[in-house]
Amino acid sequence: MAKSKKLPAGRRDFLKSVVAGAATLAAAPAEASPAQPVEERPSPAMPLMPPMIESDPPADAEVLTLDRSGSDFMVDIIKSLGIEYVCSVAGSSFRALHESVINYGGNKDPEFISCCHEESSVAMGHGYAKIEGKPLCIFAHGTVGLQHAAMAIYNAYCDRVPVYIVIGNNLDATKRDSAYGEWPHSVQDAAAMVRDYVKWDDAPISLSHFAESAVRAYKIAMTPPMAPVLLVADSELQENPIPADAALHIPKLTLAAPPQGDSGSVAEAARMLVQAQNPLIVVDRYARTQAGIDLLVELAETLQAPVIDQAGRMNFPTRHPLNQSSRRGAVVANADVIMGLEATDFWNALNTMHDQVNRTSRPIMKSDAKLISITTGDLYTKANYQDFYRYTGVDLAMAADAEATLPSLIEETKRLITADRKQALKDRGAKLASAHDRALEQARTDATYAWDASPVSTGRLCAEVWNQIKNEDWSLVSILRHFSWWPLRLWPFEKQYQYIGTQGGGGIGYNAPASIGAALANKKHGRFSVSIQDDGDLLFAPAVLWTAAHHRIPILSVMHNNRAYHEELMHVQRMANRHNRGIDRAGIGTTFEDPTMDFAKLAQSMGVYAEGPITDPNEVAPALRRAIAVVKRGEPALLDVVTQPR
């Protein structure tokens, strides 16, 4: 292989030689190629742009500065949408947008939030939207950045949460600079990779086109069922000057009113519910606002009907006597009319699946129970990814937004309840209230077991955290499933921002960034954000802790550190048992032992106050008090508590 002995004198010459070499390669047979441009690249130690005067300046003077570029107008549009933050890992394909945000836009509304992984950027947007009810913006490379972001986009999509993504791309092949890696960072159809799990995308070719698509994208993302949207911001469009005669205009944004169930179906649903002996309401991703929670309380109290909350959102107060979520089997089996409100997996609420060698399922509801569903899920279903769950044959289906439909359903229900019916409803409600109280007492008793154990029991940890935050305006910003749902069993949740549901797509790596994104939203409201942080989840992209420290995002992260991907450990254990050939090796590939990890040091290395590992339950409360003092100063704090598995 021939090697050039002499490097070009300047960057321009170097690039010329690369282009010439590439042209030669394209024109000549491979064996005749005289030059190997790759060999001529400057070494890492050599300056990319040597500080010397170019010997052959172009005949026409180059334009070196400009007053206003397309990216400035893009920032005008983003501002017009009321977007408060841009979460992003810096990237060359959107360098103009980046610079326009921080300089032209004054780095305020939106403010640039420095992230260290695109998965964290999107998950922060996911958590933020669940608190704030609107999206923030994500910037990313159209190729490698979007690839990093993909799983988090999928989570947000499955969770029906709006995230507003803008990616950079270099569509014009003649303008790509190899020195910056722009060829592998360019793509014909950037959104193709995630099109299965974004609601809408576009690649505008002019600034006017960008304006229309940007406003359209926001409107689509915010119309239930909400979901991520994606826009491609071409580099040329970002960086070229805005023509002097350009008549740019930002279209008016008017969000679409969510669709309500039709009056005939609402009347029929009300009739079925009022006539039922034991109606039941199942909710999952139902409440979009506090008003949604209040409406559900009103409906449940009007009917004196139990509510099963599948915990996709903060839907119904946990201490309300009609909250029967911990009694699912009993109330489902007893119901004769069951209404699902945005019940994403309605089938799973009504049936059980048996995970043995032969998978079987059986209903737990009565065979003649009537089913009603109100869901925007019926308005929007895609084919490839199977997040639509098992089909449920219902008797009455409304393809509508449940929260928007409830006012008319409540009104119709009240109209149908006669005076003599009210006493029967009251008696039903009293029985349910009694059952609710017993369930709460059972939860408290359950929490006492392993109270003094080391590692710390999850029930004890939950009680300790509550005891320290109960007088704050708290917001629990984490998933709870791995934590045995303890807070939902023990704490009095009432407000919409006190719980943000799950990750949607089941992708791990969501919790840490989403909780910090939610805490970012809570910051301006002065709320106290607290997260139960799984160890396995934090390992995916722990540098989001630095983002929290850098941007002074106050959040108390209490680790549920069971030193394993514990759910996977149980799965492998199940297989080992099933195959009957040894049951003591399931920890291979699933546990974090030998050595264990020091999450306190990890957090400290990123500027976050941290303590741990804490293994003695009696040390939890004092550590919590110290950490809470830090959070109240406006900073993040992390306690690494080594816990029981679940």
Place this chain on the structure above:
Amino acid sequence: MKTFRGYRFAVALALAIALYFGSAHVRPMDAAQESKSSDTPSGNAENGKKIFNKNGCYECHGREGQGSTMTGPRIAPDPVPFDVLSRYLRKPTGEMPPYTAKVISDQELADIYAFLQSRPHPPTAKASPLLK
């Protein structure tokens, strides 16, 4: 790592266990009163603890047998009678994976049972200011 299926498993498991202990089967606390009448073999609690952790029992039931609503019921203190536990362990009817005699011997099972019996009783919820 991606745990969606596990979620379904856990929900189904919790329900199955609730049905198991809530209907025709014996509740853990009630079972303690019956345990004296069953034929309980003697076992080594210390060895039982090792087996309990080594062979994965703790994964679903916790290291103290305290259980979880998501994975497996409480099995200590006051475990169900030995013969009930043994029968269920060998041939479970719910979501629990089977532990055959090939992977846990009868003596090892007796040791585990002794460990479960040795677990201390917790304070009552009313006695704890944190649970009021």
